[in-house]
Amino acid sequence: MKAAQTRVLTARWGDRGSHTIAASLASGGYEALRKALATPPAAVTEMVKVAGLRGRGGAGFPTGVKWGFIKRDEPPTYLVCNADEGEPGTFKDRELMERDPHQLIEGMVIASWAIGAAESYVYCRGEFAFAARRVERAISEAYERGTLGRNIFGSGFDHDVILHRGAGAYICGEETALLESLEGRRGQPRVRPPFPAQEGLYARPTVINNVETISCVPHIVANGPEWFRKFGTEKSPGTKIFSVSGDVERPGNYEVPFGTPARVLIEELAGGITGGRKLKAYTPGGASSTPVFGASKLDVNMDWESVQAAGSLLGTGAMMVFADDACVVRAMERFMRFYARESCGKCTPCREGTYWLAQIMRRLEAGQGRDEDLDLMMDVQANIGGRSFCALGDFATAPVISVAKEFVDEARLHIRNKGCPFER
Ligand SMILES: Cc1cc2nc3c(=O)[nH]c(=O)nc-3n(C[C@H](O)[C@H](O)[C@H](O)COP(=O)(O)O)c2cc1C
Numbered sequence: 551m552k553a554a555q556t557r558v559l560t561a562r563w564g565d566r567g568s569h570t571i572a573a574s575l576a577s578g579g580y581e582a583l584r585k586a587l588a589t590p591p592a593a594v595t596e597m598v599k600v601a602g603l604r605g606r607g608g609a610g611f612p613t614g615v616k617w618g619f620i621k622r623d624e625p626p627t628y629l630v631c632n633a634d635e636g637e638p639g640t641f642k643d644r645e646l647m648e649r650d651p652h653q654l655i656e657g658m659v660i661a662s663w664a665i666g667a668a669e670s671y672v673y674c675r676g677e678f679a680f681a682a683r684r685v686e687r688a689i690s691e692a693y694e695r696g697t698l699g700r701n702i703f704g705s706g707f708d709h710d711v712i713l714h715r716g717a718g719a720y721i722c723g724e725e726t727a728l729l730e731s732l733e734g735r736r737g738q739p740r741v742r743p744p745f746p747a748q749e750g751l752y753a754r755p756t757v758i759n760n761v762e763t764i765s766c767v768p769h770i771v772a773n774g775p776e777w778f779r780k781f782g783t784e785k786s787p788g789t790k791i792f793s794v795s796g797d798v799e800r801p802g803n804y805e806v807p808f809g810t811p812a813r814v815l816i817e818e819l820a821g822g823i824t825g826g827r828k829l830k831a832y833t834p835g836g837a838s839s840t841p842v843f844g845a846s847k848l849d850v851n852m853d854w855e856s857v858q859a860a861g862s863l864l865g866t867g868a869m870m871v872f873a874d875d876a877c878v879v880r881a882m883e884r885f886m887r888f889y890a891r892e893s894c895g896k897c898t899p900c901r902e903g904t905y906w907l908a909q910i911m912r913r914l915e916a917g918q919g920r921d922e923d924l925d926l927m928m929d930v931q932a933n934i935g936g937r938s939f940c941a942l943g944d945f946a947t948a949p950v951i952s953v954a955k956e957f958v959d960e961a962r963l964h965i966r967n968k969g970c971p972f973e974r
Pocket of ligand 1: 604605606607608609610611613632633634635636637720721722723724725726758759760761763764940941942
């Protein structure tokens with residue numbers, strides 16, 4: 551039997567004009583907001599806690615717990631929606647904004663009610679021109695219909711949403727660099743503590759949540775936390791949108807309950823490997839998931855705990871798929887160049903380490919590598935992981951571990967062969 555998606559966040563995607571407020575209202579949009587505004591804010595936060603919603607930005611931090619850190623009695627507080635989506639292979643937030651921006655806005659107003667924020671921001675990746683226009687248009691529609699602005703639904707709650715476009719830096723997805731950028735400074739991470747919940751935007755208590763996380767909120771409020779928990783696993787409840795790309799017949803975003811095996815996503819929903827080839831490797835959670843999985847990990851269940859138990863990280867759920875004639879060393883060299891290019895330069899381990907690792911991986915792929923390069927790479931990465939200012943440095947160890955540990959035979963073949971053994 552062919553696997554089907556479980557459409558919660560993506561339910562409106564197939565509808566004509568799904569991005570408009572008319573379509574949203576016609577299918578129950580903003581009813582959850584009406585309900586939330588008639589519920590005490592602390593009870594809304596509690597609902598999100600009980601639902602077990604976890605952040606979809608990569609780390610899986612419990613959303614209700616994050617909201618609970620905010621001291622509501624010390625206004626102003628802020629909500630910031632992280633729509634920077636720079637993780638290689640990830641494209642779910644873009645489609646959520648393009649196809650259902652009102653779901654996001656509704657979630658933002660509910661979250662803002664819960665934490666007492668009169669103003670919230672969408673920090674949108676600069677390259678997402680179309681998504682940004684759609685969100686901007688949706689914000690104006692929401693003001694026209696009174697689902698944003700003054701005295702929403704006669705509740706006495708006022709709320710404004712402001713869209714801000716980034717300028718194409720991966721580091722600006724890191725929440726504290728994002729806040730720096732939003733305040734008009736160079737996007738570099740801040741020292742923690744203080745955490746954003748204590749001193750975030752303009753040094754005020756701030757919640758930062760990913761687009762997909764916030765898009766779950768109206769569904770939890772509308773249907774209740776128990777309903778949400780019916781999907782997924784005990785520790786990873788709900789559905790997740792996986793971005794499947796690379797050597798598959800039908801690349802795209804697929805929404806399934808957490809815990810769905812990778813095989814179902816790759817072989818059934820995405821239509822399997824192109825050209826009748828076989829699977830060689832896939833990233834379970836974007837370029838930053840350590841390490842990439844080989845074909846033996848095709849039956850891993852896609853939830854935080856199972857992916858971690860299998861030795862990697864779920865990250866953003868971006869599954870980049872490589873067929874058996876693809877070169878993993880080349881792919882990882884490409885990822886490494888990305889981290890070296892995107893390192894913000896603030897701390898030495900990341901700035902210098904990513905540069906050197908990119909050099910070593912380039913010569914390895916070019917057939918100029920030496921046996922000792924594999925140990926050297928592991929040594930350099932050990933001096934970045936856990937020692938850099940923010941997690942970008944930790945992420946940059948992923949390609950090295952993938953090559954020097956998981957696909958070491960392929961790396962050695964490059965050295966022996968004095969060149970890349972793959973034609974593609
Ligand atoms: C280098 C780097 C880039 C990141 N990029 C993003 C991003 O593009 N989008 C995102 O939501 N989170 C990103 N994050 C994670 C955020 O710092 C933060 O944890 C997240 O926005 C919190 O939202 P959540 O709790 O809803 O997951 C990034 C983190 C790092 C270290």
